[in-house]
Amino acid sequence: MSFLHFLILLPFLACIFIPFIYKKLNIHLGWIVVFVPLFIFINYLLFIPSISKGNYHAFSMPWIPSLGINFDIYMDGLALLFGLIISGVGTLVVVYSIFYMDKNREALHNFYIYLLLFMGAMLGLVSSDHVLVLYTLWELTSVSSFLLIAYWYERKKSRAGALKAMIITVFGGLAMLAGLIILSIIADTYSIREMIANVGIIKESSLFIPALILILIGAFTKSAQFPFSIWLPDAMEAPTPVSAYLHSATMVKAGIYLVARMTPIFGGSATWFWLVSGIGLVTLMYGSFRAVRQTDLKALLAFSTISQLGLIMSLLGVGSAALYYTNGEAQTFYAFALFAALFHLFNHATFKGALFMVVGIIDHETGTRDIRRLGGLMAIMPATFTIALIGSLAMAGLPPFNGFLSKEMFFTGMLRATEVNMFSLEWLTSIFPVVAWVASVFTFIYCFILLVKPFLGELNQSRLPKEKVHEAPIGMLIPPIILGLLVVFVFFFPNLIGKYLLNPALYATLSAEVPAFEIIAWHGFGTELWMTIGVIVFGLLLFFSIKRWTIIFRVFPDQLSINSLYMSGLENMEKKSVSLTDRYMTGNIRHYLLYIFIVTFSVLIIALVGFDGISFDFSTNSYITIYDIGIVIAMVAAAFTTLLTTNRITAIVSLGAVGYIMVMLFVIFRAPDLALTQMVVETATTALFLLCFYHLPKLGKRIEKMKFKLTNLIVSILVGVTVTIMTLVATGHRLFTPINEFFENAYELAGAKNIVNAILVDFRGFDTMLEIAVLFIAGIGVYTLIKLRPKGDDSQ
Amino acid sequence: MFNIFMILSLIILTIAILFNIYRLIKGPSSADRVQALDAIGINLIAGIAIFSVYLDTHAFFELILLIGILSFIGTIAFARFLERGVVIERKR
Numbered sequence: 001m002s003f004l005h006f007l008i009l010l011p012f013l014a015c016i017f018i019p020f021i022y023k024k025l026n027i028h029l030g031w032i033v034v035f036v037p038l039f040i041f042i043n044y045l046l047f048i049p050s051i052s053k054g055n056y057h058a059f060s061m062p063w064i065p066s067l068g069i070n071f072d073i074y075m076d077g078l079a080l081l082f083g084l085i086i087s088g089v090g091t092l093v094v095v096y097s098i099f100y101m102d103k104n105r106e107a108l109h110n111f112y113i114y115l116l117l118f119m120g121a122m123l124g125l126v127s128s129d130h131v132l133v134l135y136t137l138w139e140l141t142s143v144s145s146f147l148l149i150a151y152w153y154e155r156k157k158s159r160a161g162a163l164k165a166m167i168i169t170v171f172g173g174l175a176m177l178a179g180l181i182i183l184s185i186i187a188d189t190y191s192i193r194e195m196i197a198n199v200g201i202i203k204e205s206s207l208f209i210p211a212l213i214l215i216l217i218g219a220f221t222k223s224a225q226f227p228f229s230i231w232l233p234d235a236m237e238a239p240t241p242v243s244a245y246l247h248s249a250t251m252v253k254a255g256i257y258l259v260a261r262m263t264p265i266f267g268g269s270a271t272w273f274w275l276v277s278g279i280g281l282v283t284l285m286y287g288s289f290r291a292v293r294q295t296d297l298k299a300l301l302a303f304s305t306i307s308q309l310g311l312i313m314s315l316l317g318v319g320s321a322a323l324y325y326t327n328g329e330a331q332t333f334y335a336f337a338l339f340a341a342l343f344h345l346f347n348h349a350t351f352k353g354a355l356f357m358v359v360g361i362i363d364h365e366t367g368t369r370d371i372r373r374l375g376g377l378m379a380i381m382p383a384t385f386t387i388a389l390i391g392s393l394a395m396a397g398l399p400p401f402n403g404f405l406s407k408e409m410f411f412t413g414m415l416r417a418t419e420v421n422m423f424s425l426e427w428l429t430s431i432f433p434v435v436a437w438v439a440s441v442f443t444f445i446y447c448f449i450l451l452v453k454p455f456l457g458e459l460n461q462s463r464l465p466k467e468k469v470h471e472a473p474i475g476m477l478i479p480p481i482i483l484g485l486l487v488v489f490v491f492f493f494p495n496l497i498g499k500y501l502l503n504p505a506l507y508a509t510l511s512a513e514v515p516a517f518e519i520i521a522w523h524g525f526g527t528e529l530w531m532t533i534g535v536i537v538f539g540l541l542l543f544f545s546i547k548r549w550t551i552i553f554r555v556f557p558d559q560l561s562i563n564s565l566y567m568s569g570l571e572n573m574e575k576k577s578v579s580l581t582d583r584y585m586t587g588n589i590r591h592y593l594l595y596i597f598i599v600t601f602s603v604l605i606i607a608l609v610g611f612d613g614i615s616f617d618f619s620t621n622s623y624i625t626i627y628d629i630g631i632v633i634a635m636v637a638a639a640f641t642t643l644l645t646t647n648r649i650t651a652i653v654s655l656g657a658v659g660y661i662m663v664m665l666f667v668i669f670r671a672p673d674l675a676l677t678q679m680v681v682e683t684a685t686t687a688l689f690l691l692c693f694y695h696l697p698k699l700g701k702r703i704e705k706m707k708f709k710l711t712n713l714i715v716s717i718l719v720g721v722t723v724t725i726m727t728l729v730a731t732g733h734r735l736f737t738p739i740n741e742f743f744e745n746a747y748e749l750a751g752a753k754n755i756v757n758a759i760l761v762d763f764r765g766f767d768t769m770l771e772i773a774v775l776f777i778a779g780i781g782v783y784t785l786i787k788l789r790p791k792g793d794d795s796q
Numbered sequence: 797m798f799n800i801f802m803i804l805s806l807i808i809l810t811i812a813i814l815f816n817i818y819r820l821i822k823g824p825s826s827a828d829r830v831q832a833l834d835a836i837g838i839n840l841i842a843g844i845a846i847f848s849v850y851l852d853t854h855a856f857f858e859l860i861l862l863i864g865i866l867s868f869i870g871t872i873a874f875a876r877f878l879e880r881g882v883v884i885e886r887k888r
Binding site for chain 1: 803807826840859862874
């Protein structure tokens with residue numbers, strides 16, 4: 001166990017101690033908890049110097065060594081970038097939550113345990129080298145996210161949102177597990193690094209595409225890509241710190257991480273390129289389009305997160321083309337898109353975290369997040385407004401904020417995608433920049449809605465639930481201010497993080513040498529700049545005419561949304577399975593017997609016919625005498641009487657007759673002990689039947705003929721025929737000599753002249769003991785059934 | 797010669813059982829059927845006895861006694877049931 005292991009396991013350790021200290025604390029629990037992410041963050045910062053030089057750190061800790069499962073940690077640029085985002089934003093979110101979560105009213109220990117569980121899982125996930133450990137932690141993030149979304153579990157919407165997030169992400173997680181297992185079977189290793197080293201074998205495998213698609217399903221569900229994005233808006237029922245942390249900065253980027261991590265393995269193939277970039281663009285378009293019509297600020301941010309994640313995903317897709325080219329120049333050309341993806345990933349974590357915190361502040365101070373009720377908060381909350389301004393303009397992609405840089409790079413990447421000439425369907429790439437541009441216009445519009453609606457205009461106090469709206473406490477403002485400063489700082493000094501964080505991360509993502517990229521804030525009047533200017537012009541035009549064109553949203557009715565599709569699908573699945581179950585689980589024993597018989601004889605017949613088993617061999621049979629025939633006729637006649645009679649007494653008597661004639665059969669076949677037992681048992685059974693007959697209820701007692709049912713007749717005949725055939729065939733298939741010769745030594749071995757008795761009590765006495773036990777249990781059962789009656793039951 | 801006689805009597809006994817079965821099926825009243833069952837028991841005794849002679853064994857002699865007892869008990873039980881509706885009466 002290394003120090004890095006300790007850092008990753010630290011949040012889990014802290015979880016154990018929280019319940020013990022929670023009750024004894026007078027201060028807010030968050031003040032203690034905040035040291036955990038802070039400590040991790042500082043230690044992660046210390047990794048920067050060595051990793052920016054291109055080094056990596058690998059540590060291993062045995063977990064289940066016999067199965068080759070070890071907690072292997074691999075710390076490279078990508079893991080460090082994610083680790084810093086997780087621990088850094090984590091620290092800020094904990095600070096924010098100290099002021100957001102009320103000390104007296106909330107179950108804080110639950111909150112922080114879930115949050116730390118999530119943080120530890122996420123840290124382990126991004127630095128795990130072992131795919132199964134990665135999967136374990138992946139599911140742990142799903143579970144802790146489920147717990148956090150349903151933090152206010154007494155609310156119905158929280159529970160519904162948590163359930164939906166759980167179903168979708170676990171669905172994707174399981175698909176991913178299948179993909180990872182396929183991948184590790186192909187590469188014969190669990191280690192991601194070794195898979196990358198053996199990438200040639202993987203690419204030649206026929207299971208390459210299934211593994212690719214399954215892993216992508218996992219990544220897409222986690223990162224809320226189209227059409228799995230529906231859980232994210234509903235997850236906004238979580239407390240705002242959770243939304244800021246999980247659903248903007250960390251968990252939704254786990255899928256992005258997975259795609260980036262798997263790029264060296266799958267990148268360069270056409271399927272990967274089209275799926276990742278195509279789905280990313282669709283998500284980008286869908287999210288930005290849907291975000292415009294939201295009236296809830298958090299829902300707007302949720303859709304904007306979906307859209308921005310789609311943006312990053314599409315850049316990752318375009319960037320994967322870099323692995324197709326071995327030529328250094330072309331490789332650099334597309335590697336730039338990957339660089340842009342990582343840059344925007346970082347930027348998004350900063351400004352989206354800040355925006356969520358701003359929305360949390362608005363919610364906290366005014367009591368509502370509905371933009372139709374809010375307005376004119378600028379004068380009241382100047383600090384909050386400033387942060388919102390920075391955040392939303394960064395998101396819209398305006399200078400002087402970091403979003404501008406990454407958006408320019410995004411346009412560059414999309415423009416370069418049009419020059420991809422390696423995969424079929426090249427003409428499709430020409431719409432990439434168009435989609436990107438249109439989506440950016442919508443992004444611009446919703447960013448302005450976010451900025452203008454709550455802060456500008458008139459304050460209407462009567463619509464607000466809380467009176468005397470005022471600025472948030474300073475503690476609540478510090479985390480978003482830090483993030484806002486970072487947004488501005490990154491714009492002016494982009495190469496600081498570019499050199500120390502993004503280039504090592506790019507190197508890890510590509511796992512190939514590319515020259516280090518420089519981020520240039522001003523790169524002349526290129527196409528990208530004109531595209532940005534177009535976005536601003538069209539965005540402003542559309543924003544001011546928003547009332548006129550929102551009609552188009554009515555063209556898409558809600559019934560056609562993916563969400564209602566999901567809900568009705570879930571409902572239908574439940575209904576269908578209930579009706580299916582109701583159809584065959586009738587509660588009628590006759591039906592169940594029918595199923596059992598039908599399955600039995602069809603399996604037997606299929607086996608007999610399928611394995612060519614029907615062959616008769618009568619050569620060893622003994623002769624049939626007239627006497628045997630007479631006995632059998634008598635028995636059959638008695639049996640048919642039992643079936644066809646209308647009188648129960650007759651049935652009992654003829655059943656007795658069957659038993660008695662059976663005694664004669666045993667005699668003929670020289671089995672005196674069997675005959676004796678059969679005689680006694682038959683008499684006792686007949687007496688029992690008479691007893692039952694007498695106790696039939698008086699009311700509604702109808703002595704009538706058994707109803708004729710054709711199915712029953714057919715099934716019974718088929719079962720009879722099958723069993724007969726089986727018996728006849730079995731005699732023809734005697735493979736080994738019987739062991740009865742051994743039992744003929746009964747006198748020498750057991751001192752018994754009666755072989756049957758010797759077998760029963762000596763050779764195979766164990767069976768007899770258990771049969772005695774059965775009789776004993778039956779006796780006790782009958783006694784308890786008769787004697788023990790539920791209270792209040794006076795009937796006999 | 798002796799064996800032929802034995803088999804012949806066995807066949808005759810079987811025919812008797814078959815006629816009893818006819819009575820059992822047809823028998824207008826329950827008493828007829830119980831009688832038929834009793835007669836089947838007696839015929840079985842005879843059949844087993846002849847069979848023992850035929851096989852030259854005394855392994856089935858206990859069975860003969862048992863059938864004698866049980867068919868008696870069975871008939872009595874049926875008779876009680878038909879007459880009183882119960883087989884074993886409660887002591888009060």
